[in-house]
Amino acid sequence: MLVTYPEAAHWPIDPDRLDLVEEFRRQPRGPHGDELQKLLHRLRWAGDPDQPGRYVLIVTQPGKEWMLGRLPRQRGRPIELMRNHVFTSIAEAEWEVFKLRWEAVTGRTLPPHLSEKLV
Amino acid sequence: MTDTTSILGYAWPMVVSPGEEVAFHLSSPSVSKADAAVVRVRCGDPDPAGPGIRAHEMAAPFERTVSLVHQVIRPGSCAIVADAPALTSFQSFTVGAFLWPTMPGDRAQTILSRWREDTQEGWRLGLDADGHLEFVVAAGGRTWRVVTGAALLSREWVLAGASWDAEAGRLAVMVRSADAQAGRDRSECVEAPGPTGLEWPAAVPLVIAAQASDGGGELFDGFYDGKIDRPRLHASVQPIDGLHRLCESMNFPMTDARLIAAWDFSRGMAGESVTDLSAHHLHGRVRQMPTRGMTGANWDGSTDRWTDCPEQYGAIHFHSDDMADAEWEPTLRFTVPAEWRSGFYALRLRADTGDEPVESFVAFFVRAELGKPRSRLAFVASTGTFLAYANSALRLDQVHAEAMLEGVLTLSRDDVYIQEHREVGLSTYDTHADGSGWSISSARRPILNMRPRGNVFNYGNDTHFIDWLEETGQDYDVITDDDIHRHGVQVLAPYTCVVTGSHPEYISREVWEAFDAYQRSGGRHMYLGGNGFYWRIAYHPTVPHTIEMRRGMTGLRTWEGEAGETALAFTGEPSSTWRSNGRPPQRLVGVGFDGQVFTHSSPYRWLDGAKDPVLSWLTAGIDLAAPLGDFGLRGNGAAGVEIDRVDWSLGSPPGTVWLATADRLGYGGTPAPEEIRTLHRGVMGDQNAQVRADLVYFPTANGGAVFSTGSIAWVCALSHAGYRNNVSQLTGNVLKRFLDPAPL
Ligand SMILES: [Fe+2]
Numbered sequence: 001m002l003v004t005y006p007e008a009a010h011w012p013i014d015p016d017r018l019d020l021v022e023e024f025r026r027q028p029r030g031p032h033g034d035e036l037q038k039l040l041h042r043l044r045w046a047g048d049p050d051q052p053g054r055y056v057l058i059v060t061q062p063g064k065e066w067m068l069g070r071l072p073r074q075r076g077r078p079i080e081l082m083r084n085h086v087f088t089s090i091a092e093a094e095w096e097v098f099k100l101r102w103e104a105v106t107g108r109t110l111p112p113h114l115s116e117k118l119v
Numbered sequence: 120m121t122d123t124t125s126i127l128g129y130a131w132p133m134v135v136s137p138g139e140e141v142a143f144h145l146s147s148p149s150v151s152k153a154d155a156a157v158v159r160v161r162c163g164d165p166d167p168a169g170p171g172i173r174a175h176e177m178a179a180p181f182e183r184t185v186s187l188v189h190q191v192i193r194p195g196s197c198a199i200v201a202d203a204p205a206l207t208s209f210q211s212f213t214v215g216a217f218l219w220p221t222m223p224g225d226r227a228q229t230i231l232s233r234w235r236e237d238t239q240e241g242w243r244l245g246l247d248a249d250g251h252l253e254f255v256v257a258a259g260g261r262t263w264r265v266v267t268g269a270a271l272l273s274r275e276w277v278l279a280g281a282s283w284d285a286e287a288g289r290l291a292v293m294v295r296s297a298d299a300q301a302g303r304d305r306s307e308c309v310e311a312p313g314p315t316g317l318e319w320p321a322a323v324p325l326v327i328a329a330q331a332s333d334g335g336g337e338l339f340d341g342f343y344d345g346k347i348d349r350p351r352l353h354a355s356v357q358p359i360d361g362l363h364r365l366c367e368s369m370n371f372p373m374t375d376a377r378l379i380a381a382w383d384f385s386r387g388m389a390g391e392s393v394t395d396l397s398a399h400h401l402h403g404r405v406r407q408m409p410t411r412g413m414t415g416a417n418w419d420g421s422t423d424r425w426t427d428c429p430e431q432y433g434a435i436h437f438h439s440d441d442m443a444d445a446e447w448e449p450t451l452r453f454t455v456p457a458e459w460r461s462g463f464y465a466l467r468l469r470a471d472t473g474d475e476p477v478e479s480f481v482a483f484f485v486r487a488e489l490g491k492p493r494s495r496l497a498f499v500a501s502t503g504t505f506l507a508y509a510n511s512a513l514r515l516d517q518v519h520a521e522a523m524l525e526g527v528l529t530l531s532r533d534d535v536y537i538q539e540h541r542e543v544g545l546s547t548y549d550t551h552a553d554g555s556g557w558s559i560s561s562a563r564r565p566i567l568n569m570r571p572r573g574n575v576f577n578y579g580n581d582t583h584f585i586d587w588l589e590e591t592g593q594d595y596d597v598i599t600d601d602d603i604h605r606h607g608v609q610v611l612a613p614y615t616c617v618v619t620g621s622h623p624e625y626i627s628r629e630v631w632e633a634f635d636a637y638q639r640s641g642g643r644h645m646y647l648g649g650n651g652f653y654w655r656i657a658y659h660p661t662v663p664h665t666i667e668m669r670r671g672m673t674g675l676r677t678w679e680g681e682a683g684e685t686a687l688a689f690t691g692e693p694s695s696t697w698r699s700n701g702r703p704p705q706r707l708v709g710v711g712f713d714g715q716v717f718t719h720s721s722p723y724r725w726l727d728g729a730k731d732p733v734l735s736w737l738t739a740g741i742d743l744a745a746p747l748g749d750f751g752l753r754g755n756g757a758a759g760v761e762i763d764r765v766d767w768s769l770g771s772p773p774g775t776v777w778l779a780t781a782d783r784l785g786y787g788g789t790p791a792p793e794e795i796r797t798l799h800r801g802v803m804g805d806q807n808a809q810v811r812a813d814l815v816y817f818p819t820a821n822g823g824a825v826f827s828t829g830s831i832a833w834v835c836a837l838s839h840a841g842y843r844n845n846v847s848q849l850t851g852n853v854l855k856r857f858l859d860p861a862p863l
Contacts, residue, residue, distance in 0.1 A: 001679070004517065004518040004519055005518070009522075031719075031786070044521040044522045045522045057529045058530050058532075059531050059532070062166055063167045064167060069535075071515060071528070071538065075512075075541055076539060090527075
């Protein structure tokens with residue numbers, strides 16, 4: 001059986017590379033440079049191992065509004081809806097998820113100028 | 120937020136002719152009354168950047184208020200042998216089979232039983248909650264049990280059985296590992312005290328891979344995950360060598376009166392019956408379509424097709440989540456009025472009871488009747504592909520989904536439902552709970568991603584073409600894959616032009632050959648999609664709207680089948696990609712699948728082929744210096760998502776005019792696995808010109824022609840700027856010429 005392993009992505013993330021964070025904030029939907037692509041691959045592939053499930057968006061109004069949720073790794077378990085995290089653009093949602101993941105994987109809080117919402 | 124899941128249902132049949140009856144099988148756990156209306160679907164995509172949901176309400180001849188009840192779905196496959204005198208004609212016995220368990224230790228599972236779970240009587244051979252082989256015999260309120268010491272390994276063959284010696288009052292359970300070394304040996308025989316005589320329960324079926332819940336013969340539980348090969352039941356006490364001989368044997372002398380049953384699952388592979396080789400004819404039937412044509416414990420690798428050597432394919436892979444028939448009662452029936460046009464239709468159910476409005480659709484298709492076209496144009500509903508994708512949980516279950524889609528997963532209400540309600544049955548993209556591939560898909564169950572709203576892929580994308588036809592005032596018939604499969608080229612022949620949509624990916628041999636014959640006999644085919652004519656599937660020989668596919672060792676596959684299991688049980692044909700069956704899509708439609716791109720879609724640029732004055736009908740009104748399709752609802756371009764290219768070595772016809780290409784897709788362009796011989800860097804779209812979408816035209820025999828766009832995103836660009844754009848113009852130019860009967 002051919003299996004895909006969530007722990008396969010292991011590009012080393014340097015917590016000092018805030019330039020990559022800034023690059024992502026400028027263009028959450030890309031295009032991205034080589035190193036940011038590798039960083040994003042690691043975060044997206046691993047799927048939030050520190051959380052009870054992968055961060056996902058639930059469409060609340062098609063094309064207009066999305067809610068953050070956590071998708072459990074076990075089938076049959078309900079998706080957790082995070083009702084106070086609602087976004088009106090995909091870019092804004094991508095940035096919020098990126099920040100959560102960056103802080104989880106580096107163990108560091110982002111400096112104030114990088115922790116705000118996307119405008 | 121619209122509640123799309125509190126009412127669910129399915130239409131049967133899924134495809135009807137005008138004048139025929141369709142039944143809607145509906146269920147709701149929370150809504151008792153709903154407003155029902157039939158709509159003709161024009162656009163099923165709710166995206167506010169496009170046309171939005173557009174559905175025309177029909178005057179349907181039924182009472183609009185429908186009463187709903189909750190109907191449950193009972194997944195889980197097993198084989199059921201109706202009770203018979205032979206099954207209670209003995210006391211001492213031995214029972215066993217070869218086993219390849221896939222979830223030992225997940226929960227208690229029953230392998231072979233004549234057991235009533237409600238009254239706890241009879242006998243059952245199974246795995247206990249920890250994966251040990253367990254044999255239980257019970258009657259009159261007393262239970263005897265024997266269990267092995269070691270749990271079975273997942274995906275390793277063992278001979279597993281049990282015996283009851285009524286004279287000695289002994290039970291035995293026995294395991295013999297096929298590969299008894301290097302840590303894999305689970306061989307053991309354990310004995311325990313048993314009864315000296317028993318009264319068997321009355322009227323209980325013998326069940327393979329589950330047990331009867333009660334005496335009604337309809338409900339089952341204790342479903343087993345994994346393969347069972349050559350189960351045997353013998354009215355004697357046999358040691359493991361004797362059981363081994365029984366299970367290995369395929370020929371039984373009629374002089375052995377103690378042989379109660381010996382099932383050979385390699386007989387009648389396509390159907391739903393299982394055959395007993397004994398003199399008792401204890402044949403059974405399977406429920407919920409387990410996977411047949413599976414390698415047995417005796418498979419030696421000498422062939423990879425069960426048709427070559429059926430005796431090595433005596434295993435059935437049962438799944439506790441197999442689901443082929445929801446078995447819901449019909450809620451509403453009506454006869455489609457004879458004057459209704461063919462098309463994509465749906466029953467729309469609305470209710471206003473809870474916090475959110477409920478609006479749920481149940482899709483069905485009205486076909487243009489065979490031999491009675493009402494237009495010169497037919498649009499094909501890719502029902503084979505809709506079934507292959509039915510209730511896909513790919514994004515919920517597969518590790519790679521977010522990386523592949525290049526962004527945080529955006530899930531619909533329907534996805535939220537499927538995550539919690541796996542009983543609706545998944546798609547051929549998914550794996551069963553035990554990790555094995557899901558190879559069968561049927562329409563006798565709610566299909567949440569084949570209807571307006573919800574997830575927009577295939578069905579929703581294809582309705583953008585219907586919307587464009589309606590917008591441009593073009594009349595058309597709708598025909599379906601299922602009908603083309605059944606009646607062949609006759610379904611296509613009446614039409615001057617046939618259009619296939621965004622993703623006609625799953626194609627039976629019959630459907631392929633119908634298109635080939637149509638194109639050769641002067642037909643005009645517009646293929647407006649990507650990754651089309653890709654996988655080889657089969658339709659069930661008797662059950663409508665039910666397909667089977669096997670993902671082989673190549674192709675863009677979300678699971679890989681086991682070695683030796685790529686032939687279809689429904690027909691014996693090889694499955695896998697058409698390319699590995701000697702028919703690359705390039706040969707039929709000029710282009711074939713080469714890659715995916717989800718970062719963003721791209722425009723095409725025109726090539727010299729388009730500048731030939733002979734093709735002025737094709738390019739009329741289009742600026743060939745401007746990008747073609749630098750807009751659209753899927754990634755802001757007409758070339759993207761899944762894409763196809765020209766390849767002369769893979770059979771693009773020498774007469775192909777290569778009109779345009781989108782070959783600058785950037786790093787998001789990812790090649791299909793079959794496009795790469797060996798591993799090296801530089802294969803992605805930013806460096807690899809073979810990852811691209813190509814637009815082609817070629818004439819065929821007898822004045823026919825083919826036009827292909829090689830991109831799923833194409834039809835989702837048609838409505839841009841009020842339908843006035845070069846994608847719309849080009850589609851219209853080709854359609855106009857293809858509808859002109861003058862030879863091309
Ligand atoms: Fe596909």
